[in-house]
Amino acid sequence: MATAVITSKGQVTIPIEIRNFLCLGKGDKIDFRIMKKRTIAITPVNCRTSDVFGILSGKTRKKASDSEIKMKMTEHFKKNFK
Structure with missing residues (x-):
């Protein structure tokens, strides 16, 4: 499990192991989806x-x-x- 802290501006740094797993880099976009029981799903936005x-x-x-x-x-x- 990876943990991150929310800044006063509402920003979060995605932990490196999550970025590597999702193949995310600078400028990439991600979608946040609200799930059940106070959880979210984060998925990379694929190109069109x-x-x-x-x-x-x-x-x-x-x-x-x-x-x-x-x-x-x-x-x-x-x-x-x-």
């Missing part, structure tokens, strides 16, 4: 298809491999979402 649509457009006429697509998507996310 429209966030990455067209990032390979005009780059090449050849078919991209899975690794090339993954690399381009990673570059795009680092540039636009961090």
